[in-house]
Amino acid sequence: MTKRTTNLLGIIITILAGTYFYITCCSECGMQSKEEPEKEVITSIEPKATSFPFSFSDGDFTYSANDNFNFNSSSSAILTPVSQGVEDGIESLKSFLDENSEKVFNINGYYTSDEENDSAFPNLGLARANAVKNYFVSKGIPSKLMNTLGQLKNELVPNVNLFSGPLGYSIANRAEDADEQLADIYQRIKGNPISLEFNTAEASINLRAEQRQKFANISRYLDKEDDAVANIVGHTDNTGQRDANIKLGQERADFAKSYLMRNGIPESRINATSKGPDEPIASNDTEEGRAKNRRTVITLN
Incomplete structure (x- = not known):
């Protein structure tokens, strides 16, 4: 083997050895130094659905x-x-x-x-x-x-x-005072019944908080008294013909009746009638008065 060939072979061996040490040592150190720290993984746990027996x-x-x-x-x-x-x-x-x-x-x-x-x-x-x-x-x-x-x-x-x-x-x-509680409910509803006001020619219900409580009281009274009945009377203002207003008052009373039925009061415990324009509580000469007359009253018999 010539001296030139020997030198060339030595160079090749040196290159291979350097490459090997770089890959196994320095390269590994460099890679480690570049690795990002592990991030904390936060997982949310959904609350378990409740269930009561x-x-x-x-x-x-x-x-x-x-x-x-x-x-x-x-x-x-x-x-x-x-x-x-x-x-x-x-x-x-x-x-x-x-x-x-x-x-x-x-x-x-x-x-x-x-x-x-x-x-x-x-x-x-x-x-x-x-x-x-x-x-x-x-x-x-x-x-x-x-x-x-x-x-x-x-x-x-x-x-x-x-x-x-x-x-x-x-x-x-x-409860020992159950009868007294019912008597109190009856007097309060009779003295201050539910009064639903309607727009002209409309029949819809949107109860206020006070009216919802009155409804709950009426429902409770009907539950406890076998002969009790909820009376619903539809009223209108005097706009238009009387016959048409009698019909409109009945439609409003029937609407309120169906509303009570949807909320659990039996049909047999509800009486719905119409007075039309015959029993105003305010003057029909003003819009404010007519608005008060367009009402449906729910009370107890």
């Missing part, structure tokens, strides 16, 4: 089922079908109340402040409780044996758009 007890009498009545968000309509566990519980409760006349069943409906209340009741929880009460009535439990309540419960968590069992239940003794 269909459960109640009184002394030796106890019933509990994991299922319950369910509702969509911002709704007081019971989702069907109702589970067999709930149906069996209703039958057990019916037997218990039949044998214990001094007992009443309390239904407490829950709602959140984020939900919209499209019912006639002061809050969506009371509307849900009323819907469940009416379901119990359809199964043979008298409404006079049940009380309905509403409770704000912002810790409720829906499963997408569905609330599982937003209700609580309890059995209690009938």
Whole structure:
């Protein structure tokens, strides 16, 4: 081998060795120095949907089922079908109340402040409780044996758009002053009934907070008094022909009747009539007076 060839071979070996050491040592060190520090990964945990059982007890009498009545968000309509566990519980409760006349069943409906209340009741929880009460009535439990309540419960968590069992239940003794409470409701409604005002030739309802509370009181009174009836009378101003106004007043009364029925008051407990322009409460010579005369009054018999 010539000296020139030997030198060339030495150069090649030197290059290869340098490349090897660069790759295994320096290059690795350089790569490590350029690596970014690991970022902290923050994960959000969705709250678990709440669910309340269909459960109640009184002394030796106890019933509990994991299922319950369910509702969509911002709704007081019971989702069907109702589970067999709930149906069996209703039958057990019916037997218990039949044998214990001094007992009443309390239904407490829950709602959140984020939900919209499209019912006639002061809050969506009371509307849900009323819907469940009416379901119990359809199964043979008298409404006079049940009380309905509403409770704000912002810790409720829906499963997408569905609330599982937003209700609580309890059995209690009938209040000693129950009759006095009903008498007070009757006097307040008779002295200051619900008065709904309408635009000319229109029939629509948008209850104020005070009117919603009156509606709840009327509903409660009808629940407890077997012979009680809600009287609805439609009135108009004197614009146009009397016959047409009598018809319009009846349409307004019927509209209010259907509204009460949609909110759980049985048709048999509602009487709807019209007085048309015959009983004004203000002068028809001014628009302000005519507006007051276009009204539908809801009271108790």
